[in-house]
Amino acid sequence: MKSGYVLIAKGISKEFYHPEKILILKEISLEVKLGESVAIIGPSGSGKSTLLQILGTLESPTTGTLYFYEDQIVPKMVASIRNKHYGFVFQAGNLLEEYSLIENLLLKAKIARRPTFKGAEAFEEALSFIDQVGLTHRINFPLKYLSGGEKQRAAIARALMNNPDLILADEPTGNLDKASAEHVQEILLNCCKKLNKSLIVVTHDNNFSNLVDTKLQLESGLLK
Ligand SMILES: Nc1ncnc2c1ncn2[C@@H]1O[C@H](COP(=O)(O)OP(=O)(O)OP(=O)(O)O)[C@@H](O)[C@H]1O
Numbered sequence: 619m620k621s622g623y624v625l626i627a628k629g630i631s632k633e634f635y636h637p638e639k640i641l642i643l644k645e646i647s648l649e650v651k652l653g654e655s656v657a658i659i660g661p662s663g664s665g666k667s668t669l670l671q672i673l674g675t676l677e678s679p680t681t682g683t684l685y686f687y688e689d690q691i692v693p694k695m696v697a698s699i700r701n702k703h704y705g706f707v708f709q710a711g712n713l714l715e716e717y718s719l720i721e722n723l724l725l726k727a728k729i730a731r732r733p734t735f736k737g738a739e740a741f742e743e744a745l746s747f748i749d750q751v752g753l754t755h756r757i758n759f760p761l762k763y764l765s766g767g768e769k770q771r772a773a774i775a776r777a778l779m780n781n782p783d784l785i786l787a788d789e790p791t792g793n794l795d796k797a798s799a800e801h802v803q804e805i806l807l808n809c810c811k812k813l814n815k816s817l818i819v820v821t822h823d824n825n826f827s828n829l830v831d832t833k834l835q836l837e838s839g840l841l842k
């Protein structure tokens with residue numbers, strides 16, 4: 619079984635240059651153990667989404683280094699890490715609106731070159747995650763016909779495909795009513811506890827950030 623730190627970030631800084639130079643993140647370091655849940659909180663505009671994108675290898679830091687377990691993440695590892703080892707739940711959503719719910723999940727398996735025919739392991743996995751987020755009755759619906767909260771849950775089901783070690787979620791309960799938000803929290807926290815995955819969640823939701831193992835505040839470019 620894997621153990622240790624699924625992600626280590628050292629000295630992460632980020633500057634944006636347009637329309638003017640701003641330093642958003644200042645030498646941030648972070649360690650996330652396998653099975654650990656981490657919440658990043660902080661005011662709007664403080665750089666939470668930017669940090670999450672960098673930790674997810676989707677954006678480059680201006681300075682700093684990331685490690686996946688003991689290995690420094692270098693450009694040739696990035697595609698495999700994103701497709702097989704990380705699961706993403708984003709503010710803007712990373713789902714294909716014209717495709718059905720199950721197709722959205724199977725597409726992620728296809729990108730990782732897994733067979734997706736009916737009865738294949740990935741197909742069964744997709745059915746099980748759709749069931750866990752309570753969307754079995756919407757399995758063949760194109761995503762564009764799902765409600766905002768249903769899409770949020772669909773994004774979580776998609777993030778769980780391919781058995782990732784780390785889930786990165788940007789305000790996953792942002793559009794949800796209290797009951798649905800609690801359901802989403804429960805699914806994500808259960809992944810850590812029962813499936814031994816790690817979670818980094820950006821959230822404004824105090825209920826959620828009070829339930830995680832480690833709560834960190836991003837303010838003035840520093841994580842405390
Ligand atoms: N590509 C970019 N170019 C210039 N500035 C940017 C760029 N992306 C983000 N910023 C700026 O960086 C700051 C941090 O943005 P970010 O989206 O990370 O904030 P956030 O903490 O996630 O906010 P929110 O809680 O509102 O989602 C903002 O002031 C934003 O305008």
Ligand SMILES: [Mg+2]
Nearest residue numbers: 666667668709
């Ligand atoms: Mg944000």
